[in-house]
Amino acid sequence: MDLAIDHVTVAGRSLDDLEAAFAGVGIEPTYGGAHSNGVTHMSTVSFLDGTYLECISTLEPETESPWWDAAIRTDAGPCAWAIRVPDAAAAAETFADRGVAVEGPTRFARERPDGVRLEWDLVYLGDGEPGSVLPFCIADRTPRERRVGDPVSGTGLRGVDAVVLGVADVDAAVGRLRTAFDLPAPTRTTSAFLGATVARFPEAPVAVAAPDGSGWLADRLDAVGDAPCGYLFDAGSEAVDRYPVAETERWGDGEAAWLAPEAVDGLRAIGLLRG
Numbered sequence: 001m002d003l004a005i006d007h008v009t010v011a012g013r014s015l016d017d018l019e020a021a022f023a024g025v026g027i028e029p030t031y032g033g034a035h036s037n038g039v040t041h042m043s044t045v046s047f048l049d050g051t052y053l054e055c056i057s058t059l060e061p062e063t064e065s066p067w068w069d070a071a072i073r074t075d076a077g078p079c080a081w082a083i084r085v086p087d088a089a090a091a092a093e094t095f096a097d098r099g100v101a102v103e104g105p106t107r108f109a110r111e112r113p114d115g116v117r118l119e120w121d122l123v124y125l126g127d128g129e130p131g132s133v134l135p136f137c138i139a140d141r142t143p144r145e146r147r148v149g150d151p152v153s154g155t156g157l158r159g160v161d162a163v164v165l166g167v168a169d170v171d172a173a174v175g176r177l178r179t180a181f182d183l184p185a186p187t188r189t190t191s192a193f194l195g196a197t198v199a200r201f202p203e204a205p206v207a208v209a210a211p212d213g214s215g216w217l218a219d220r221l222d223a224v225g226d227a228p229c230g231y232l233f234d235a236g237s238e239a240v241d242r243y244p245v246a247e248t249e250r251w252g253d254g255e256a257a258w259l260a261p262e263a264v265d266g267l268r269a270i271g272l273l274r275g
Helices: 015-023 069-073 088-097 144-148 170-181 216-224
Strands: 005-011 030-034 040-046 052-058 077-084 102-111 117-125 136-140 157-166 187-191 196-200 206-211 227-235 245-251 254-259 270-274
Touching (some): 005 227, 069 077, 088 117, 117 144, 157 270, 170 206, 206 216
Parallel strands (some): 005 052, 077 136, 157 206
Antiparallel strands (some): 005 077, 030 040, 157 227, 245 254
């Protein structure tokens, strides 16, 4: 089973505010409409490689959300990741055979502002919120390009390169990922920007980070539990130079350039990866 990222999600109390946070640095989301749950709605930023960033919130403020309610209420930002699979039922069977807890497939839908209806199946893996440590799986019933939309021009970003999971226990999270996806042992290092010990899978688009002490990542874990805490987007050097970078650090064979949180309305651990 390939770890092919479909999309990553950021959550907050106001979709308008999330859109403005990214638009303020030249990454302009497109409104995608309300989900069939009648509670949440979303916007997207699509990239050249077919991955996309989803911004999600509730249609009405303070409404309890069936998805990522704590992340929405606390303006947590990064909260979930999804992988694309060709067949949801087959994926569910594969992961169940590997000893992973599976829920689904379940059908979902939304209607775009232009009236086009989109349908897909989701499979949730493991415990906790969808896409918290293990990604959730998505398989389209309608053409995927209708859901993803056209790539946003002018950003210099090619796609979602890596998901950084914020967890309390690195070894436990690494074990869950290796069981589900048959991954080799990760390399371990530290990140000054994250204030964390990081286990990175060189051949997979995911890393696991646990806080080294008190700080924003520890506070975040108290608020939302284990979940994605940051994303790295594939970018060249010229693209990185366009953005307000707070700090850079080595990330495998490349360099992670973390955006200044104040430039994206307080969102942390949104970064650009240049090789």
